[in-house]
Structures are given as structure tokens and as C-alpha cells.
Amino acid sequence: MSTAPSTSAAAPASPIAREDGVDERLFVASVEKAMRVLESFDRDNQALSILELNDRTGLGRSATQRFVYTLHRLGYLQRLAGAKTYRLSAKLVGLAGTTLGGNAPLQHAWPNLVELARETGESISWVELDGDDIIVLGNIPSVHPVSVNLPVGSRFAAMPASSGQVLLAHLPDATLRVRIAAMPASVRARFGDRDDDEILSFFTKARAQGHSMTEKNLGQGSVSISVPVVDGRGQTIAAINLSTLAARHDAHAVRTRLLPLVIQTARDLIAA
Structure with a gap:
């Protein structure tokens, strides 16, 4: 009796994945x-x-x-x-322009950001999360000669920044603890000698308050406040940031005069 040759195909090769999950067969x-x-x-x-x-x-x-x-x-x-x-x-500007032009939430928010900048006179930025960093995708500079400058494309570590804190605040505490533990030494140094619990409190506070404020010593000292922007599904998609100098607005003035304006701008975007 003759035996028919086997027609079963060889099992497909398993993806060759690195520890970071990248498939080496597809990765260039x-x-x-x-x-x-x-x-x-x-x-x-x-x-x-x-x-x-x-x-x-x-x-x-x-x-x-x-x-x-x-x-x-x-x-x-x-x-x-x-x-x-x-x-x-300058060829890269075309690629960046395509990215920004296709950012519908930013385009929708732009008139509101312009009005916020006009009303406050301070630097207003649209900030989004990019991995462990935040990146400024839109900025309206302050009208003051001496101010905090955050040009489009500026990139900063997310964890110590007010924008990063409101963009990450929705994550579970366990996830935030993993990210805190993985911070490079140079980023962790921005928190001084605070332990993990104290660092976590920045995010839980931002989650409870709906905003975050940081102060930095940049010559005259700067104050930065950020409020999350959420979409129709309640997902945080960006942060509106206002940056000013302590010489013009101390922390109390920022909380009482400027913060309500930033919060209202974010609310107006949800309602629109």
C-alpha cells in the first residue's frame, strides 16, 4: 500500500522578539x-x-x-x-507641519489658547505625552520681554513637570510606582531627596485637584501650572500649560488669578 506524502505545512516561525517586545523580523x-x-x-x-x-x-x-x-x-x-x-x-519643518496640521484637537483648541494668552499675557502651551517625555506642540509666547520660553518641539522629562503630572495622573498608583522606580537618576534628582511615596503624592494630588503646579529656580524663578484636556470619552489627551515668572505672579497669585482661567479654558474645550 502506498502512503500519500504528507501535505501538512511547516509551523510558522515564532516571532523573534527582544526583551523590549520588538519583533526582530520586522524591525529595521x-x-x-x-x-x-x-x-x-x-x-x-x-x-x-x-x-x-x-x-x-x-x-x-x-x-x-x-x-x-x-x-x-x-x-x-x-x-x-x-x-x-x-x-x-528646513525639510524637517514640512514633516513637523504635517503632524501639527493633522492634530485636530490642537487645531480646535487654538482660538481658546490665543484668548487665554491674551487674557493672561503669559506663555501658553499645548503639551502632549510622548513616552517618558512631554513635548510642546503649540505655544503662544508671553507678551513680556522677560518670560519663560517654550518653543514648539521642546521636550522635557514628564515626571517632574506639571504637564507630565496631569498627563500621567490618571494611571493606577501601581503603574506610577513602576515608572517612578524606573526614572533615570538625573530625572529623579529633580524631586530632591523625596522617597517614592512622596513622589507618588505629586500625581495623586494632581488627580484629586485636576491641576498641577511646579516652581523652578530659573534666574528670576518660574511658576508652571497645567490642566488636563479630556476628550468626549473622558480620556486625557493633552495639557494646557501656563508658565510665568515669580517676579510677576507668586504661587498665591497663580492659584487665585491665573489657574481659574486655565481651568475654564480646558472646560470650554470639553463643552465645545
């Missing part, structure tokens, strides 16, 4: 490395040499040079005339 490492080069530039490091980019990316000098050359040829990096340094090119 070279793209990640190119993004490392682009993300090396920030407000304080707008022009960088290949050596500096190598130090910031850890890719190795040869690899860094190849990625810089490719990004330069594609128009995403610009080489400064007479120097061996590069900066991000």
Missing part, C-alpha cells in the same frame, strides 16, 4: 540608527560635528559618518558653511 535597525542621529539635535545642541554625533549616538565613527552623509544627501541635515558641523534642515 538602520532606521532606528538614523533617527538616533536626528534626535541628537535639541535646543541646546543645534549644530553638531560628526565626532559629537558619534558621542551622542554611540554608533561608532564610521557608521555615524555614513548616516550623516546619507541624511545630508537626502536633505534632512544641513552642513554649515565654513564649518564641520551639521544642523537639522
Whole structure:
């Protein structure tokens, strides 16, 4: 008796996942490395040499040079005339503009933010969460010559910032404790010598109050207040931030005069 050959297909290969959950079969490492080069530039490091980019990316000098050359040829990096340094090119503005233009909640909120800035005279920002960071996606500068400047694209650690605290406040305490424990030393230092319970209290307080306020010593001292923006389903999607100087508004004045205006703006967005 002849036996028919087996027609059963081989079992599909299991996804090859790293500890961080990334499927190695789909992940393009070279793209990640190119993004490392682009993300090396920030407000304080707008022009960088290949050596500096190598130090910031850890890719190795040869690899860094190849990625810089490719990004330069594609128009995403610009080489400064007479120097061996590069900066991000205006071509990236188009990508950023597409992102911001497609942010419907921000576009909807913009007239309200303009009115809040006019009424307070202070810097007003639309802030969203991006992983462990917050990023400023919209900003109306203060009318005052000396003020807190938060240009669009500014990125900060979320946990110590007032905007980050209202954006994370809805998370369960157990999840917040995990994030607190995982904070880099440089970020945790912003909380001074507070223990985990004391740090957690910043978030539980923001959750109960519906806002967060932080004070920083930046020359004249700054005061930052943030209020969450929620969508129709009650999900926190952004924060409205007002930043001022203590020389103009101390903490009491911020709470009694400015905070109610920010809260009302966020409420108006829910009702609209």
C-alpha cells in the first residue's frame, strides 16, 4: 500500500522578539540608527560635528559618518558653511507641519489658547505625552520681554513637570510606582531627596485637584501650572500649560488669578 506524502505545512516561525517586545523580523535597525542621529539635535545642541554625533549616538565613527552623509544627501541635515558641523534642515519643518496640521484637537483648541494668552499675557502651551517625555506642540509666547520660553518641539522629562503630572495622573498608583522606580537618576534628582511615596503624592494630588503646579529656580524663578484636556470619552489627551515668572505672579497669585482661567479654558474645550 502506498502512503500519500504528507501535505501538512511547516509551523510558522515564532516571532523573534527582544526583551523590549520588538519583533526582530520586522524591525529595521538602520532606521532606528538614523533617527538616533536626528534626535541628537535639541535646543541646546543645534549644530553638531560628526565626532559629537558619534558621542551622542554611540554608533561608532564610521557608521555615524555614513548616516550623516546619507541624511545630508537626502536633505534632512544641513552642513554649515565654513564649518564641520551639521544642523537639522528646513525639510524637517514640512514633516513637523504635517503632524501639527493633522492634530485636530490642537487645531480646535487654538482660538481658546490665543484668548487665554491674551487674557493672561503669559506663555501658553499645548503639551502632549510622548513616552517618558512631554513635548510642546503649540505655544503662544508671553507678551513680556522677560518670560519663560517654550518653543514648539521642546521636550522635557514628564515626571517632574506639571504637564507630565496631569498627563500621567490618571494611571493606577501601581503603574506610577513602576515608572517612578524606573526614572533615570538625573530625572529623579529633580524631586530632591523625596522617597517614592512622596513622589507618588505629586500625581495623586494632581488627580484629586485636576491641576498641577511646579516652581523652578530659573534666574528670576518660574511658576508652571497645567490642566488636563479630556476628550468626549473622558480620556486625557493633552495639557494646557501656563508658565510665568515669580517676579510677576507668586504661587498665591497663580492659584487665585491665573489657574481659574486655565481651568475654564480646558472646560470650554470639553463643552465645545
